[in-house]
Amino acid sequence: MAVVVKIPTQLRAAAQGEAETEVDGATVQEVLEGLFERFEELRTRISDDDGSLRRFVNVYVAGEDIRFLDGLATPVADGAEMTILPAVAGG
């Protein structure tokens, strides 16, 4: 189950410069774990100590904010796109 994860510019230095990468996983949580296994430095940038997302990180699956879905338990289909973005834009 490969998912395309889009990495924001602010995190690319911690992801060997990659703008996107393919990770296996059936839920947002599993995909993030896969991502952290590959790029360990991303873990503390994106997640709090308790494993939840940091306050200013937004994650979207197929364009929808996961807070409108099942949060970290949101299922991610094979071939889907998961986007990580800063939350402080706009207004």
Add this chain to the structure above:
Amino acid sequence: MAVTHLECKECKAQYPLEALYVCEHCFGPLEVAYDHSAWNGDVAEVRRKIQGGPQNIWRYADFLPLAGGPPGPSGRLASRVGLPAGCTPLIRADRLAERLGLREVWVKNDAANPTHSFKDRVVSVAVTRARELGFQTIACASTGNLANSVAAHGAALGMESYVFIPADLEEQKVLATGVYGTSLVGVEGSYDDVNRLCTELCADRDWAFVNINLRPYYAEGSKTLAFEIAEQLGWELPDRCVVPVASGSLFTKIARGFNEWRELGLLDGPLPRMNGAQADGCSPVASAFAAGHDVCRPVKPRTIAKSLAIGNPADGPYALDLARRTGGSVDSVSDEEIRAGIGLLAQTTGIFTETAGGVTTAVLAKLAERGDIDADERVVLVITGEGLKTLDAVRGTFETHTIEPTVEAFAAAVPGTVSV
């Protein structure tokens, strides 16, 4: 200039004054930092310099994030360059106060800006900084008013512009954007979808998205509303401000403006109570306030107040903190109350505001009715936009007498008028 660097609001990491908006360490928002120590506490000199400045926001250039000072060949000529914003009227609204049983209400009418909303303040600052940084193209994600302002500033300064809006925006706001010759993109989705798209686009385009990669500079422009209110009140602070909340940026930056001047000794007294105003149909901040939460749960907006329809407010946590810290609140009102608010302001002050101003006026009425406002308070109502941009909101709220052009027809249609 006094501006020194960008600083993360969360972890205090420092960054250079470039087109950056997010902390690489904690993803927190970056904010502009200043060093005003050169004034040496000389309050009279600061006031003199401000009062000698142009009749627009550039009179506050020492408190804005421009490396080169105000635009134009000199401070005196600054008001003739670009599309200067600010110095809008602060009106004593005794009839509104009386209607609400309050002592002193002032209306800051920011519809009196070049494109008829407070957004000209933030865009003036962002675009001027964008030019300093060498950008050729400006862009934005907008709920409408920002679209007008970015398109107009692009035209005034000869910069290419791209404006992204929800496709279902009010027609008036769409027309008042396209006329400036911008590249206008209607996105099928909510503002939050537009914002997400623009955040993605921002990553690989060399554009100055005023409210994304230029956001730290852009947001500073809202401080000028606080500066003007204080200066227009004779260098005094109001006791309370009622301000519309969409992303929460304006709300928090007004307080920051007051605070910067308090710290410099330009103003005495406590920070005003800050009351935020939202529409019931998009009230993530008001809901979190009522529930005692520190963060906002995003919502899908459904309100006539489209300029406030941000379901995922970037500055929500800071707005909540500010309202609580100052003894204020964040309240919400129904679409019906919004229409009534527009009517109340129009019929007591002669100011026709858009739906966002209806939200703000309705929240003021709600606070007054609830007894939250003390009898001796001086209250400022911040009106951010123009009624002509949201005409649908008042359609059908009054009767027009259509008559034959005869005296008899008039007397029949409008009885009770006495002929002399």
